[in-house]
Amino acid sequence: MLSRYKPFDNNSLALGRIVIAALSVAFLASFTPQASSPQTSPVIEVLADHDSRFKMAGQRIPSITVHAGEMVTLRITAIKAKNRNRDGSIHGFALLRAKDRSHVPGWDFLLRPGVQEIMEKAPEAGEYVVVCTVICSDDHDGMNMKFTVLP
Numbered sequence: 001m002l003s004r005y006k007p008f009d010n011n012s013l014a015l016g017r018i019v020i021a022a023l024s025v026a027f028l029a030s031f032t033p034q035a036s037s038p039q040t041s042p043v044i045e046v047l048a049d050h051d052s053r054f055k056m057a058g059q060r061i062p063s064i065t066v067h068a069g070e071m072v073t074l075r076i077t078a079i080k081a082k083n084r085n086r087d088g089s090i091h092g093f094a095l096l097r098a099k100d101r102s103h104v105p106g107w108d109f110l111l112r113p114g115v116q117e118i119m120e121k122a123p124e125a126g127e128y129v130v131v132c133t134v135i136c137s138d139d140h141d142g143m144n145m146k147f148t149v150l151p
């Protein structure tokens with residue numbers, strides 16, 4: 001008889017506990033820092049030039065240095081050398097590991113005439129080399145540059 005008039009029976013007590021638990025989780029979550037998004041590098045300007053060379057302003061020997069895992073933004077200006085691919089690309093920009101010349105997934109871009117912006121996540125720390133993947137001229141084999149990824 002009495003249980004009928006109890007303000008909190010077992011079911012509503014259990015429900016109350018669940019609500020309190022849920023509120024606590026929400027409350028604590030509001031204080032938990034968000035998972036940090038990857039750092040973004042400053043924009044790196046590269047010229048893929050008509051003489052089948054990569055060039056960077058202010059660098060006699062161009063080389064790129066970034067940090068592992070950061071988002072790298074490249075702004076590449078491509079100017080046609082002697083040849084172009086059937087698909088219209090005039091140079092390429094692919095990343096190889098220096099130690100075994102193996103390709104780095106995601107880092108293989110074909111360049112069209114003009115300016116293109118590319119964003120890609122930096123790979124693990126190490127020494128890499130950028131190579132052109134379009135046979136852009138007789139000098140194509142020399143179209144490469146150093147790419148260093150710091151920890």
Ligand SMILES: [Cu+2]
Pocket residue numbers: 052053081090091092132133134135136137140143
């Ligand atoms: Cu090239």
